[in-house]
Amino acid sequence: xxxxxxxxxGQRCPLPIIAIARRMPELPxxxxxxxxCDDEAAALDIPAWCRMRGQEYLGTAQNPDLEGSGHAAxxxxxxxxxxxxxxxxxG
Amino acid sequence: LSTATRxxxxxxxxxxxxxxHDTPNGGYLDAATAAPLHPVARQAxxxxxxxxxxxxxxxxxxxxxxxxxLDAATAAxxxxxxxxEDEITFCASGTDAAHRAVAGALRAERTGAIVHxxxxxxxxxxxxxxxxxxxxxxxxxxxxxxxxxxxxDAFTTAVRGRAVGLAALIxxxxxxxxxxxxxxxxxxxxxxxxxxxVDAAASVGHRPVPEGWSILTASAxxxxxxxxxxxxxxxxxxxxxxxxxxxxxxxIPAIVAAAASLRATVAESAAESARLGTLIATVRDAVAxxxxxxxxxxxxxxxxxxxxxxxCLYVEGEALVAALDRHGFAVSSGSACANRTEQPSHVLAxxxxxxxxxxxxxxxxxxxxxDVERFLRVLPGVVAGLRxxxxxxxx
Numbered sequence: 001x002x003x004x005x006x007x008x009x010g011q012r013c014p015l016p017i018i019a020i021a022r023r024m025p026e027l028p029x030x031x032x033x034x035x036x037c038d039d040e041a042a043a044l045d046i047p048a049w050c051r052m053r054g055q056e057y058l059g060t061a062q063n064p065d066l067e068g069s070g071h072a073a074x075x076x077x078x079x080x081x082x083x084x085x086x087x088x089x090x091g
Numbered sequence: 092l093s094t095a096t097r098x099x100x101x102x103x104x105x106x107x108x109x110x111x112h113d114t115p116n117g118g119y120l121d122a123a124t125a126a127p128l129h130p131v132a133r134q135a136x137x138x139x140x141x142x143x144x145x146x147x148x149x150x151x152x153x154x155x156x157x158x159x160x161l162d163a164a165t166a167a168x169x170x171x172x173x174x175x176e177d178e179i180t181f182c183a184s185g186t187d188a189a190h191r192a193v194a195g196a197l198r199a200e201r202t203g204a205i206v207h208x209x210x211x212x213x214x215x216x217x218x219x220x221x222x223x224x225x226x227x228x229x230x231x232x233x234x235x236x237x238x239x240x241x242x243x244d245a246f247t248t249a250v251r252g253r254a255v256g257l258a259a260l261i262x263x264x265x266x267x268x269x270x271x272x273x274x275x276x277x278x279x280x281x282x283x284x285x286x287x288x289v290d291a292a293a294s295v296g297h298r299p300v301p302e303g304w305s306i307l308t309a310s311a312x313x314x315x316x317x318x319x320x321x322x323x324x325x326x327x328x329x330x331x332x333x334x335x336x337x338x339x340x341x342x343i344p345a346i347v348a349a350a351a352s353l354r355a356t357v358a359e360s361a362a363e364s365a366r367l368g369t370l371i372a373t374v375r376d377a378v379a380x381x382x383x384x385x386x387x388x389x390x391x392x393x394x395x396x397x398x399x400x401x402x403c404l405y406v407e408g409e410a411l412v413a414a415l416d417r418h419g420f421a422v423s424s425g426s427a428c429a430n431r432t433e434q435p436s437h438v439l440a441x442x443x444x445x446x447x448x449x450x451x452x453x454x455x456x457x458x459x460x461x462d463v464e465r466f467l468r469v470l471p472g473v474v475a476g477l478r479x480x481x482x483x484x485x486x
Contacts, residue, residue, distance in 0.1 A: 013426075014405050014406065017404070018483050018486065041426075041435040044435055044440045044445075044446045045435075045447055048444060
């Protein structure tokens with residue numbers, strides 16, 4: 001599965017949601033967008049956005065795996081509170 | 092500029108903004124936080140300031156006058172809430188009443204846990220947390236559905252659990268308006284001998300008080316009474332230890348005003364609830380049809396008549412509140428950025444609703460049809476303007 005990483009650390013809602021909405025049209029169907037966030041509201045708003053936009057919310061992980069193809073090596077600094085949220089583009 | 096000049100100029104601006112509305116408070120759409128003072132409350136407050144300032148515990152004429160006013164206010168409040176006079180305690184606020192309700196019930200139970208819905212008022216959640224911090228048992232939180240209605244099966248299972256000292260269920264959501272199945276929950280609690288505490292602050296004056304509860308609280312400022320009056324009602328026979336300190340010398344003028352406005356609000360509630368319910372239905376429909384990418388939340392039918400909540404995708408709640416304020420409308424927001432705690436609303440979170448771009452509109456008798464029409468004319472442009480500013484229109 002093609003995993004794209006979207007680093008939204010340091011952004012407060014609704015900025016991560018806006019970033020997701022901007023990125024999604026560029027991705028082929030079936031791609032998993034892994035959104036890395038440290039804003040608490042993202043945990044609520046990402047699943048809500050997926051529901052409103054008909055995309056598939058796959059779940060969240062505490063220690064983000066950032067090995068997706070869209071991630072520039074070396075740019076990620078481990079954050080203690082960051083979580084990742086996976087969205088599969090289904091349409 | 093001197094302070095006085097600044098204040099004078101600010102006043103002029105406020106007066107100008109207010110003149111667009113049917114009444115001076117027509118643009119004030121945050122009644123679920125605090126309703127403007129009911130005219131009856133104002134009259135009663137002024138009269139009671141002259142007549143009811145003395146300490147009702149003393150034995151002279153002025154004290155007896157104060158006592159009579161307090162007794163009459165207690166009787167009127169008891170009648171409006173369908174309880175006995177000796178079941179009522181006046182408190183410093185709705186929050187104070189909620190804390191006393193939870194602490195009093197759990198103090199009497201000693202080891203008991205509290206079962207409560209995920210959408211209780213923050214005062215109830217804080218009281219439950221305080222109980223746990225003081226060495227008491229923890230909380231069992233029961234979830235809600237997409238409309239914000241408690242899962243009655245899960246509530247039933249939780250109440251039947253071991254060592255439950257208290258169950259708490261809000262009468263209707265103060266944030267999204269959804270009415271809760273209080274009487275069904277009360278039957279479940281009665282069967283297992285667990286007292287049910289109902290925070291009725293959001294619904295008193297808008298809907299009849301439900302039956303079957305053991306402990307109930309309300310807040311005068313929600314029904315058009317003055318701020319600083321909470322009501323705690325404990326049914327006779329409920330295991331309850333009020334603890335120390337007692338609320339102390341009460342604010343009799345404020346209580347008199349609260350009772351007078353409660354009686355008036357309850358008397359007007361059938362007609363007023365129908366009027367506000369229709370206006371809110373208009374808002375729900377118009378918001379859904381005139382604003383793109385909006386989610387109107389809460390039960391569309393089984394709801395409080397005066398509250399509607401919705402979330403606008405890609406917009407900051409704080410920015411919406413500020414922009415509407417510039418148009419002369421006061422609304423509240425459950426979005427994290429709009430709250431002192433910087434946490435998104437736990438009610439919206441429990442419902443799985445969008446938490447950013449959130450607004451709650453709540454009406455009162457001073458809001459007319461034209462005020463709502465003007466709000467609905469202004470709102471789409473405000474949302475579109477904010478979206479254009481951040482370049483998210485059409486995303």
